[in-house]
Amino acid sequence: MKGSILAMNKSKVVLASFCILTGAVLFTACKDKRSTGLEYARNMYDPIAYNPDQPNKNFKNGATAQVPPANTTPVGFDKFDNYPNTKEGYEAAGVSLVNPLALTEANLESGKHYFTVFCAPCHGEKGDGQGHLVKIEKFNGVPSYHGDAASSRGGLMKDLTAGKIYHTIEYGLNNMGSHASQLSPEERWKVVMYVQQLQKIQ
Known part of the structure; x- marks a missing residue:
């Protein structure tokens, strides 16, 4: 009890x-x-780091976002100052720029992949200017890389040098926007390599 x-x-x-x-x-x-x-454990979801726009007492100017030191280049950044987005820059790139990659099956296959993803919707898988966006009349006047198709900058598309193709991928032209943010420099050169194979189609 x-x-x-x-x-x-x-x-x-x-x-x-x-x-x-x-x-x-x-x-x-x-x-x-x-x-x-x-x-509970708020440090698991509260950021410890400063936001870029927050004041920061750790720097003399009190800002978190700092300007990079002079004469530095970000990792993976492709400096293209010698070839500005002008007709003169395009022509200079056509003369001076050479593809640094070896012509191998692996590079061509990789270039074909990037071309299919980024270029074929307009230029067509065969480089004939008949991509599906052209067929549904989203874009007109996309040139072919082979045959007697003329470049809007003069000359034939099949005669474009590696440097001119690279310059166009870097900056874009007419309705084509720049692909510099989508493709790394190495990937651009692989696309150039594949486009030069498409130029050989009769």
Whole structure:
């Protein structure tokens, strides 16, 4: 009898403690409507790093986003200053730029893949200017890489040099936008390599 009373008192104490703890948690969570209440391990979802636009006392100018040091180049950045987006830059690229990649099956296959993804929708898989966007009349006047198709900058498309093709991928031309953000320099050269194979089609 005495043991059962003790057991009942113990369970009442546990229940009362639980109720008090629950009430305390609810009270702290609800006292401020703007508060998120108790948070567990908030450093797992609150960023420790500064946002780029936040003030930052760690730098003399108080800004988080800093200008890169002079004469530095970001990793993977292709400096193309010698060949500006002008007719003169295009012609200079046509004379001076040479594909640095070896003509291999692997590079051609890779170039074909990038061409199919990024170029074929307009230029067609065979480079004939009959991509599906041309067929549904989204774009007109997309030239073929082979035959007697003329370039809008003069000469025939089948005679374009590697440098001229690369320059066009870098900056775009007419309705074609720049693909510099979609393709790395190496990927661009692989596309150039594949386009030069398409130029040989009679």
